Amino acid sequence: MSTDNTIRLHDHSPAGEKRGNTSWVQCAGCDNWFHATEGIISRANVKLHCNHCHTEFLPADAKKIILA
Amino acid sequence: MSDLRTFLDDEAAHVWRPAGEVSLAQEITALQQALDARQQYPVIEITQPKAADGSINPIPVVCNLTASRELTARALGVQDHRDFAATYAQRTANPIAPVTVQRDSAPVQQLVLQGEEASLLDLPVLTQHALDPGPYLTAAHATTYDPETGVDNTAIQRCWVKEPRRMSYYPYPASHNTRNLQKFWTKGEPCPVAFWIGHHPKVLLGTQAKLSYPESHWSACGGLLGEPLRLVPSVTHGDKIMVPADAEIVIEGWAPANVWEADGPFGEYTGYMGAQVAAPVCEVTCITRREKAIYHDYGSGHADMLVPDNMAMEGKIYSMMKPIAPSVRRVHVPVSGRRFHAYASFENPGIGEVRDALMAALAYRRTKAVIAVDDDIDLFSDGDIMFALATRVQWERDVITASGLQGSLMDPSLARGAKTVQKAGIDATLAPSEVLGAPRPVAPRNSVSTAALDAAITRLTGLDTTGWPEL
Numbered sequence: 001m002s003t004d005n006t007i008r009l010h011d012h013s014p015a016g017e018k019r020g021n022t023s024w025v026q027c028a029g030c031d032n033w034f035h036a037t038e039g040i041i042s043r044a045n046v047k048l049h050c051n052h053c054h055t056e057f058l059p060a061d062a063k064k065i066i067l068a
Numbered sequence: 069m070s071d072l073r074t075f076l077d078d079e080a081a082h083v084w085r086p087a088g089e090v091s092l093a094q095e096i097t098a099l100q101q102a103l104d105a106r107q108q109y110p111v112i113e114i115t116q117p118k119a120a121d122g123s124i125n126p127i128p129v130v131c132n133l134t135a136s137r138e139l140t141a142r143a144l145g146v147q148d149h150r151d152f153a154a155t156y157a158q159r160t161a162n163p164i165a166p167v168t169v170q171r172d173s174a175p176v177q178q179l180v181l182q183g184e185e186a187s188l189l190d191l192p193v194l195t196q197h198a199l200d201p202g203p204y205l206t207a208a209h210a211t212t213y214d215p216e217t218g219v220d221n222t223a224i225q226r227c228w229v230k231e232p233r234r235m236s237y238y239p240y241p242a243s244h245n246t247r248n249l250q251k252f253w254t255k256g257e258p259c260p261v262a263f264w265i266g267h268h269p270k271v272l273l274g275t276q277a278k279l280s281y282p283e284s285h286w287s288a289c290g291g292l293l294g295e296p297l298r299l300v301p302s303v304t305h306g307d308k309i310m311v312p313a314d315a316e317i318v319i320e321g322w323a324p325a326n327v328w329e330a331d332g333p334f335g336e337y338t339g340y341m342g343a344q345v346a347a348p349v350c351e352v353t354c355i356t357r358r359e360k361a362i363y364h365d366y367g368s369g370h371a372d373m374l375v376p377d378n379m380a381m382e383g384k385i386y387s388m389m390k391p392i393a394p395s396v397r398r399v400h401v402p403v404s405g406r407r408f409h410a411y412a413s414f415e416n417p418g419i420g421e422v423r424d425a426l427m428a429a430l431a432y433r434r435t436k437a438v439i440a441v442d443d444d445i446d447l448f449s450d451g452d453i454m455f456a457l458a459t460r461v462q463w464e465r466d467v468i469t470a471s472g473l474q475g476s477l478m479d480p481s482l483a484r485g486a487k488t489v490q491k492a493g494i495d496a497t498l499a500p501s502e503v504l505g506a507p508r509p510v511a512p513r514n515s516v517s518t519a520a521l522d523a524a525i526t527r528l529t530g531l532d533t534t535g536w537p538e539l
Contacts, residue, residue, distance in 0.1 A: 009502050009509060016465055017419060020499035020509025033507050066502075068509040 006065040019068075026063040029055035038067055070268035070293060071175075071314040072130070072362055076111070079139055084110040089118040092125070092203070097196040100132060100367040109136035109371060117192040117363075125192035131365045134269050134376040141379070143269035144292055149379075150448060153399040156292075156383030157390070160277045164290030166297040166310070174300035174313035176264070177356045182303070186355040187232040191317065192363050197335035203229045204334060206373070207364040208263035208319065209275055210237060211309055212248040215255070219282035220309065221245055222275045226368070227263065228331055233321075233352035236331040237263070238345060242433070242474065244281045249323060249348060258322040260305045261350055266316025266364040269376065271297060276380035278432075286310070304353045316361045321352040337377070338406050338478050339369050374403045385410050385429050385438075393417065393425035400447040408436035408479070411453055413443045414497060426468055426493030433474040439494045444513070456496040468493040 013019050023041060024033045030053035040046055047056040059065065076083060090096055096114055103109060114129040134140045141149035144156070171177050181187075193203035205227040213220040221244040227237040239245040252259040274289030274297070289297040289312075299310035304320040311318045331347035366373040378401035389396045395417040401410050410429060414422055422440045429438040439453060441460075446452040461467070475489030482489065501508045516524075 007503055007506075015420075018466065018495065018497070018499045020502070022509045022511050024507050024509065026506075035507075035511060064506070066506050066509065 005060070005062055006067060008067045021068050023068045024066045025059070026065070027053060027055055028057040028061045028063055029053050031063060041065060041067065069295075069298070069314065070270055072133075072266045072268060072316060072364065075133070075143055075268050076113070076130070076362075078143075079111060082110050082136075082139060083113055085113045085115055089116045089124060090114045091118045092129075092192055093120060093195045094198065096129060096131060096194055096365070097367055097370070100135070100370045100372055103132070104135075104370055109139070111135075111139070113362075114192075119192070125190075127190075127192050127361050127363050129192050129194070129363050129365055130266075131367055132372045133364060133366075134272065135367070135370065135372040137375055137379065140269055140273070140376055144273065150398055150400075152379050153382035153386035154390075156273070156380065157387040159291045159294075160274070160288045160383060161387065162291050163287030164293070164296050166286040166290055166299045168307070168310065169298050169300055169313045171300055174298070175358050176311065176313055176315045176318055177300060177303070178359045179357050179361075180303055181355045181357075182353065186352055188229045188235060188319070188352060188355070189232050190355075191229075193229050194365050196365075196368055197341070199341050200334055201228065201332065204368075205229065205235070205263065205265065205319075206366040206368050207265050208237070209265070209272075210239065210245055211262050211264065211311060212245050212259060213309060214248050214282040215251050215257075217282050218308075220284050220286070221248060221282065222285045224275070224366070225263070226331075226334055227350070228334075228347075230329075230349075234349060235352070236329045236347040236349045237261075237323075238331050238334075238347045241477070244279075247281060252323075253325045256325050258324045259348070260309055261321060261323055262302045262305065262309045262311050263319040263350070264311045264315040264317065265319075266362055267312055267314065268293075271312060273376055273380055276377055278380065278384040302354075303356060316364065317357040318355065319350070319352055320354040320356070321350040323348040323350055335369050336478055337369055337374060338476070338480060340478075340480050342478050371403050374406065378403065378407060381407065381410070381432075381434060385412070385432060385435070388428045388432060389425040392428055393421045395421055396425055397443050398447050402448075402450060404450050405437070407434050408476070410435050410438045411447045412438065412440050413445060413447050414440060415443045417497065417500070419500060422495050422497050423468060423493070426495065430468070430470060430473070430491045430493050434476065435491065436475055436479065436489060437492045437494065439496055441496050442498055445496075453496075457494065460496045460498055461494060466495040468495075 027050040032052040112132045137149040210225040211222045227235045249259045270292040274292045277288035298313040300313040301307045302309045328346040332344040333341040336342035381401045382399040386399045395414045441456045471490045498510045
């Protein structure tokens with residue numbers, strides 16, 4: 001998995017603030033976002049499927065990935 | 069000028085007048101209970117209220133006046149009841165001082181009945197519940213004053229009619245009327261008091277404004293009216309106790325010093341029978357009323373009484389939250405939670421903002437649990453609130469609890485001997501976005517397209533669905 005397109009959110013919440021648990025992928029084709037598990041995002045050779053434009057692409061080619 | 073009659077005229081299409089006689093003993097309240105179960109809230113006017121001796125009282129009874137949020141909001145000029153909290157907070161924060169009118173301009177003093185002529189038994193007072201010990205005034209607004217400052221206070225107080233000129237009444241121990249009473253009694257003096265019944269919902273909700281002590285409600289009423297409330301000196305107490313000139317009925321008297329009598333059990337707002345308590349009494353000196361008075365009754369524990377009080381609470385909670393949490397949008401105190409629960413919605417709150425707001429609302433004596441949600445949740449749907457609780461809360465992380473706070477001693481769940489309550493604030497909002505321009509790190513909700521939903525609604529419109537299975 002490429003890291004230059006990925007932001008990993010901090011787990012640390014020193015004051016117990018609410019943190020989300022969902023990872024998001026920005027489509028390489030249409031720029032829309034869809035959510036996916038870290039389990040599939042971390043499989044570098046499994047193509048992700050955009051539910052907006054149906055483009056398939058590898059995680060490394062995602063425009064951006066937010067890992068929660 | 070607004071009074072009970074102008075409201076009934078404005079909402080004439082929503083007033084139901086059952087045909088024939090209806091007993092003052094439970095039958096009117098039973099109508100309210102049956103309508104509550106159907107979630108239908110017309111104003112009810114009983115034109116032939118039947119007394120215990122079988123006679124028909126010539127004074128009609130109006131109830132469910134404020135059972136509908138829609139009607140109550142509209143009475144204050146608020147077209148969408150969901151926006152009531154902000155409007156109420158704004159108007160009560162901009163008070164308008166009352167004016168005094170001459171007695172001959174005060175409809176409530178068209179008839180002045182004193183001495184033997186004054187009889188509580190001539191009023192169509194309801195015995196609402198099976199376990200109530202007798203007939204109770206439930207829409208009697210008790211006005212007293214602070215002998216140190218002269219500032220008046222008004223609050224609804226239940227009153228058990230015991231004799232033609234004697235009734236017990238129950239000012240809640242923490243109430244401002246109790247403070248005034250104790251100040252007179254400490255000096256060994258009787259406490260002057262006047263109870264007035266029947267007015268426009270704007271005035272009724274003005275008296276529900278949650279104020280500091282000592283602070284008069286008359287100006288809050290004016291803020292809601294948009295003009296000065298018309299007052300007239302009471303017959304017994306003169307300008308020491310003013311009463312609304314456009315009310316329907318006024319009962320004047322004195323609470324003799326340190327005289328206590330049994331009051332209750334009484335069916336309370338909690339939905340349970342409030343225990344018998346020691347209460348002061350009012351020795352009646354005078355009853356004034358309109359020539360063709362209308363008697364107003366609040367169905368205790370029903371939407372009729374909960375809705376207006378809860379809507380006033382919404383304004384109070386909104387005004388407590390807004391200065392520290394600008395993202396708060398709406399507040400709802402639901403009938404399902406009696407007066408204990410409040411829901412508040414927030415639009416993109418900042419980090420910590422929701423919990424700050426929860427802490428502020430929990431400081432209000434009446435709240436027991438406050439639930440914060442995002443503005444995609446319908447505050448007026450308990451189902452939506454449960455959805456938020458089910459899917460947006462981890463209990464240890466998202467619940468603030470506090471003990472030893474002021475609250476209702478009528479809460480049936482209180483610990484034995486407790487004089488304070490435990491409270492909870494629940495943050496049922498979604499986690500905020502952490503990356504500019506990226507979605508919140510939470511799952512999106514299931515949905516269909518607006519076009520598809522509109523088409524579905526159109527397809528169902530006008531369809532006869534009688535007999536279709538329910539959930």
